[in-house]
Every structure is written in structure tokens, then in C-alpha cells.
Amino acid sequence: MSPAGRRVGLLGRLPRWTAALAWKAAVFITVMCCGLAALLGVLVHVSVTDQTVGEARGRALDRLTQAASAYQAGDRLPPGADIDPPGLPARLKELATDGRRGTMVGRNDPEPTMWAAGPADGGRTLAVRVDYAQGAHTIDALDRAIVWSSALAIGATLLVGAFAVTRVTRRLHGTAQVARRISAGDLDARVNDPRTKDPTRPQDEVAAVAGALDTMASTLQSKLLSEQRFTADVAHELRTPLTGLHAAAELLPPGRPTELVRDRVAALRTLTEDLLEISRLDARRERLELDSEPLAPLAERVVRASGTRTEVRVVRDARVETDRRRLERVLGNLVANAHRHGRGPVVLTVDGPVVTVRDHGDGYPAYLVAHGPQRFRTEGGAKGHGLGLTIALGQAEVLGAPLEFANAPDGGALATLTLPHMHRNGPIVAT
Structure with missing residues (x-):
């Protein structure tokens, strides 16, 4: 099956209510809100995480500098500093062995830890541990706040959007109902949108459609009434001369021409009576005798x-x-x-x-x-x-x-x- 055929088959299996404009608007608003919330959340998360991690790295490097000065002076190392300490990340140790300094957040530590390491004599590594728990908790709290605030913002936007869209769709449904009534023969039906009555009020697209429908119904009603009046008037005007023709035809001498005249006069009388009956039906003035x-x-x-x-x-x-x-x-x-x-x-x-x-x-x-x-x-x-x-x-x-x-x-x-x-x-x- 072609992609177009698969799409048609999928649309055919969807419930009928999914075709409603309100549902489509709700889906569009939800998708846009989720996308916008995700984008803002990622930007805030990245910005705060970079700032928090940067501060922790700065403290760890400062302590590493102090520990290196103490180590070179032969003094006692400050708390949190050690030579080849257990738990030091392997990648950070390799970096120090190559003669470079670096920082890394420990993955296997019981508590979040920021490590800083540098080279020491004899191919050993001087490392410093800095508590990173506060920074990690700050980022977790920020992520939870982003999720909850995004959910609240999406919910509030959906409520406001649903209210606005429902007002529009309600007016559209009203216009559609009036159009169906007109198509069923009720030419007196009108939308009567208040926006079309007051030219000082702003006119939206729904009001324009409602006004056009009312104008069309009025024009159509006027034309139909004119046609009905014309049909009724013509039929009434024809009855008198046809009655005279019928009486005159009865006085003609017998023969084929007389039969033809009488037949045509009878046909005209039948047509006139039919037109009168149709005009009464069009006027909807018939009364039943049940x-x-x-x-x-x-x-x-x-x-x-x-x-x-x-x-x-x-x-x-x-x-x-x-x-x-x-x-x-x-x-x-x-x-x-x-x-x-x-x-x-x-x-x-x-x-x-x-x-x-x-x-x-x-x-x-x-x-x-x-x-x-x-x-x-x-x-x-x-x-x-x-x-x-x-x-x-x-x-x-x-x-x-x-x-x-x-x-x-x-x-x-x-x-x-x-x-x-x-x-x-x-x-x-x-x-």
C-alpha cells in the first residue's frame, strides 16, 4: 500500500470526534506548549547546571593548587587531598599521569563528589575531593520545578485555549445549524450574529461567514417569494380567459378541429390548476383535515x-x-x-x-x-x-x-x- 493509502486508512480508523476543530486545536496547543516548555526547560537546566558545575570545579581546582603547594613544601596535605586515593576515576588518573590537571564528577561515589587531580612525583597522582551534594540537589530541585511549572503552564494554556476555541466552534456550529435549516426549506432561519449588527464592533471571520449566510438566505427568500407570487398571479390571471375559452369551445360544431381545441383548452386548464396547487404548497399554507x-x-x-x-x-x-x-x-x-x-x-x-x-x-x-x-x-x-x-x-x-x-x-x-x-x-x- 502506498503512503497516501496508509494515511487514508489510518484516518479512516480514527474516531469521528477527532475531526472536530476543537480537538485539533487542543492537540495543536498541547504540542506547541510541550515543545516550548521542553525547550525552555532544557535551556534553564543547561544554564544552571553549567554554572553549578563550574563553581564546583573552581573550588576543586583551588584546593588542588593549595594541596600541590603543600606537597611541594613537604607540609601536611589539607583535608580531602591524598596521593592515589581509592575511588579516583580512572580517566582522571590517566589525565594526571600524562602530566595534566583535570576535574570530574565521581560516578561510583556514595555521595556526589567533584574530583580534581594533577601529577605528582614518581608517576603518582595528587587528587582532591570536594563535596558536590549541594550542587546535585540544586539541579534535581530545579528539574522538578521545571517539570511542575511546565505542567501547570500547559494546563492553564489548555484551559484558556479551550475556552477561546470553544467560543469560536460554538458560533460555527450555530452557523452550520442555520445553514442546514435553510437547506431543509426554512428560509426564515438566520444566524443573527450580534457582531454583524453593530458595525463599530470588530468583525472576525466567523462573523463574516454568518453575515454572508444571512444575506444569502435573505436574497434567496426574496427571489423565491417573487417566483411564488409570479406563479400564483399568472395562474390566477389565466383562469378567467381559460374559462371563457372552455365555454367557447363547447359551442363549436362537432369535428376534429373542435376536439383538438377542447383537448388543448383542457390541458391548459389542468396546467393552470397544477400551478395554483404548487403555489399554495410553496406558500406552506395548506391545512390538513385528518x-x-x-x-x-x-x-x-x-x-x-x-x-x-x-x-x-x-x-x-x-x-x-x-x-x-x-x-x-x-x-x-x-x-x-x-x-x-x-x-x-x-x-x-x-x-x-x-x-x-x-x-x-x-x-x-x-x-x-x-x-x-x-x-x-x-x-x-x-x-x-x-x-x-x-x-x-x-x-x-x-x-x-x-x-x-x-x-x-x-x-x-x-x-x-x-x-x-x-x-x-x-x-x-x-x-
């Missing part, structure tokens, strides 16, 4: 009213609490769409609160399966305006019944409607 309905007889009535050859299969009947008129509209549009754009046989199946309508044609277009029906869009030379499924989806949303579009594995379009159904204690949503 009642308890057995689902299988309702589905059979819809098929009979459609006048199509549609097979009704009842696997398991259910009583649903719904708006009968809207449910009939949804199922009627699904059945009509299956016959208009698909191929037979068309089957309507009732399985408890789930109703499916399936044909055996070429299936739904890819865009419809991925994004849902879009008004005035069809593919493959199909006739229609794309309003039937749009109305079915809108009415299903009013009913609180999810409507899903898919293609069957062995071919054909498959629409699935899941309705709330009745239990003894009331309606529940079927899953």
Missing part, C-alpha cells in the same frame, strides 16, 4: 378513478390517519406518472402503512432519483411538465409521509410512500 382511513379500499378507489389498468396488491392492510383528499391526489399522480412515462404492468402495492407504485419501464432519470422531481424538467423526449411528481412530493410533505423515488433492481420506476398508521393508543409513524 381522519382515519383504511388504506387498501382508498388505493382501490384511486385506481378506479384513474381509469387505467393498474394492478392493486394488498399484502397487509392498515388504518391510517391522514387527509383522504391529499392522499388520493398523491397516489393518483404516482399512478398517472407510471402510465404516462413508464410501461406496464403498473402495480400499486399496499403493505401496512407503506404504499409502492411501480412500473416496468426505463425507470426514473438519474437527476430525479438523486435530487427529487423538478418542475418543468423532463428527459428523453417524455411529454409533460414535471408537475405531477412535484405536486405528489409536496402533498406528501404536508401529510408528513416520506415519499422516495428509486429504480427497481430488475428495471422500472419505484415510488414508495410511508404513512403514519393507527395503533390502539393513536397514530405513530411507521418505520
Whole structure:
């Protein structure tokens, strides 16, 4: 596996919470604090150790000079000085044998000791021992102080950093929630960051994103409202002349031209009524008239009213609490769409609160399966305006019944409607 593949596999095994910005910021702050504390600790340790060891070496060399003067004068050696004393480090003895002077901290002594040695006559070594315990204790205490102070500094920095990052991430989460509400259709949702309301306050990047999102939502809402008003106004204005055309067409003499005129006028009236229904759905002003309905007889009535050859299969009947008129509209549009754009046989199946309508044609277009029906869009030379499924989806949303579009594995379009159904204690949503 390539290094990139290994990295992707490792990232795939990490918990989901590790992707959060707060977690990444905490790791970054911790690593930086640990690195900075380690660097400062090493610098302080090296500086103090050099100073402490230097002072001990200076004292040891001074005592070695005094001992050498006494030895040359034939006087008694001062305390701590001796010729070839036991415990003298071998390297220091070799240095003195070569005629040089040196110092070294004893490694095998019971207490920390600073040795100083120099040459004496006869190839012997004059050595001095200086107590180094105080200096060693000072360095150990300093190291402990560095560790504890670094830990406290890291902890304090993490707390302050977590507080600051959490404030930012909380605002980002709020902005993301508003964006999801807007994408779900709630165009009244706004972030309303107080920083965007007061131009005298400093504007950070989060406030800029929140302000841009609010502006986008307002613009989008204005455009959609304008389109809805335009659609409703056009549909209302068309009703009056279409009513006159319909009345005039009924007065025409029988014949093929008259049939064509009547057919086109009927199509225009249907399109106008569909546009009016869509405008009402877009305005979200629909009100439900709920009642308890057995689902299988309702589905059979819809098929009979459609006048199509549609097979009704009842696997398991259910009583649903719904708006009968809207449910009939949804199922009627699904059945009509299956016959208009698909191929037979068309089957309507009732399985408890789930109703499916399936044909055996070429299936739904890819865009419809991925994004849902879009008004005035069809593919493959199909006739229609794309309003039937749009109305079915809108009415299903009013009913609180999810409507899903898919293609069957062995071919054909498959629409699935899941309705709330009745239990003894009331309606529940079927899953």
C-alpha cells in the first residue's frame, strides 16, 4: 500500500470526534506548549547546571593548587587531598599521569563528589575531593520545578485555549445549524450574529461567514417569494380567459378541429390548476383535515378513478390517519406518472402503512432519483411538465409521509410512500 493509502486508512480508523476543530486545536496547543516548555526547560537546566558545575570545579581546582603547594613544601596535605586515593576515576588518573590537571564528577561515589587531580612525583597522582551534594540537589530541585511549572503552564494554556476555541466552534456550529435549516426549506432561519449588527464592533471571520449566510438566505427568500407570487398571479390571471375559452369551445360544431381545441383548452386548464396547487404548497399554507382511513379500499378507489389498468396488491392492510383528499391526489399522480412515462404492468402495492407504485419501464432519470422531481424538467423526449411528481412530493410533505423515488433492481420506476398508521393508543409513524 502506498503512503497516501496508509494515511487514508489510518484516518479512516480514527474516531469521528477527532475531526472536530476543537480537538485539533487542543492537540495543536498541547504540542506547541510541550515543545516550548521542553525547550525552555532544557535551556534553564543547561544554564544552571553549567554554572553549578563550574563553581564546583573552581573550588576543586583551588584546593588542588593549595594541596600541590603543600606537597611541594613537604607540609601536611589539607583535608580531602591524598596521593592515589581509592575511588579516583580512572580517566582522571590517566589525565594526571600524562602530566595534566583535570576535574570530574565521581560516578561510583556514595555521595556526589567533584574530583580534581594533577601529577605528582614518581608517576603518582595528587587528587582532591570536594563535596558536590549541594550542587546535585540544586539541579534535581530545579528539574522538578521545571517539570511542575511546565505542567501547570500547559494546563492553564489548555484551559484558556479551550475556552477561546470553544467560543469560536460554538458560533460555527450555530452557523452550520442555520445553514442546514435553510437547506431543509426554512428560509426564515438566520444566524443573527450580534457582531454583524453593530458595525463599530470588530468583525472576525466567523462573523463574516454568518453575515454572508444571512444575506444569502435573505436574497434567496426574496427571489423565491417573487417566483411564488409570479406563479400564483399568472395562474390566477389565466383562469378567467381559460374559462371563457372552455365555454367557447363547447359551442363549436362537432369535428376534429373542435376536439383538438377542447383537448388543448383542457390541458391548459389542468396546467393552470397544477400551478395554483404548487403555489399554495410553496406558500406552506395548506391545512390538513385528518381522519382515519383504511388504506387498501382508498388505493382501490384511486385506481378506479384513474381509469387505467393498474394492478392493486394488498399484502397487509392498515388504518391510517391522514387527509383522504391529499392522499388520493398523491397516489393518483404516482399512478398517472407510471402510465404516462413508464410501461406496464403498473402495480400499486399496499403493505401496512407503506404504499409502492411501480412500473416496468426505463425507470426514473438519474437527476430525479438523486435530487427529487423538478418542475418543468423532463428527459428523453417524455411529454409533460414535471408537475405531477412535484405536486405528489409536496402533498406528501404536508401529510408528513416520506415519499422516495428509486429504480427497481430488475428495471422500472419505484415510488414508495410511508404513512403514519393507527395503533390502539393513536397514530405513530411507521418505520
